[in-house]
Amino acid sequence: EVQLLESGGGLVQPGGSLRLSCTASGFTFSVYAMSWVRQAPGKGLEWVSGIRDSGDSTYYADSVKGRFTISRHNSKNTLFLQMNSLRTEDTAVYYCAKEEAAVGTPLFRNWGQGTLVTVSS
Amino acid sequence: EIVLTQSPGTLSLSPGERATLSCWASQSVSSSHLAWYQLKPGQAPRLLIYGASNRATDIPDRFSGSGSGTDFTLTINRLEPEDFAVYYCQQYGGSATFGGGTKVEIK
Numbered sequence: 001e002v003q004l005l006e007s008g009g010g011l012v013q014p015g016g017s018l019r020l021s022c023t024a025s026g027f028t029f030s031v032y033a034m035s036w037v038r039q040a041p042g043k044g045l046e047w048v049s050g051i052r053d054s055g056d057s058t059y060y061a062d063s064v065k066g067r068f069t070i071s072r073h074n075s076k077n078t079l080f081l082q083m084n085s086l087r088t089e090d091t092a093v094y095y096c097a098k099e100e101a102a103v104g105t106p107l108f109r110n111w112g113q114g115t116l117v118t119v120s121s
Numbered sequence: 122e123i124v125l126t127q128s129p130g131t132l133s134l135s136p137g138e139r140a141t142l143s144c145w146a147s148q149s150v151s152s153s154h155l156a157w158y159q160l161k162p163g164q165a166p167r168l169l170i171y172g173a174s175n176r177a178t179d180i181p182d183r184f185s186g187s188g189s190g191t192d193f194t195l196t197i198n199r200l201e202p203e204d205f206a207v208y209y210c211q212q213y214g215g216s217a218t219f220g221g222g223t224k225v226e227i228k
């Protein structure tokens with residue numbers, strides 16, 4: 001059974017940083033691309049960032065480009081999202097999601113339960 | 122970037138009725154790379170439909186998807202109490218974008 005478990009969310013002040021982690025199990029992590037998707041309070045789903053299986057290619061939504069960095073540690077089955085220069089509009093539940101293939105197919109069959117990030121002074 | 126527009130914003134129906142949700146794309150979605158998800162408060166999103174019309178694993182057959190190009194539809198026949206939720210369409214032909222969502226609420 002595919003399992004994705006996010007951690008690292010919390011309360012942070014505007015301009016601060018936070019690092020999210022997603023630990024995967026139940027599948028061969030190293031052969032699938034992964035993504036982060038978020039949902040702000042009262043808003044819809046927004047794709048944030050993706051990374052291919054090898055970690056060599058990364059992709060970002062314009063809203064987070066230059067502030068967020070996605071990475072992965074395949075030997076530890078873990079996905080990361082380093083979030084810097086956080087803004088109040090980054091407040092959201094952040095989901096880790098498994099993609100359909102090694103690269104270029106951001107269809108999400110499996111999701112974590114999400115971790116809440118609150119950016120507030 | 123492909124923009125997805127969903128309508129209506131809210132659908133008020135009774136259990137047993139049929140729900141018809143629409144999703145329009147600003148440009149043609151390649152190879153019908155269109156998916157539908159269900160989202161309930163406090164739960165992870167659940168994939169319902171992929172490839173515009175294929176049901177995901179363990180999805181009841183009362184859920185069906187149709188459409189191609191720029192116009193897509195999710196139909197839920199005979200609404201069950203557990204179907205009242207928010208539904209999102211998503212295109213995955215390259216990058217990923219989601220529609221704004223349709224809330225199906227109990228009338």
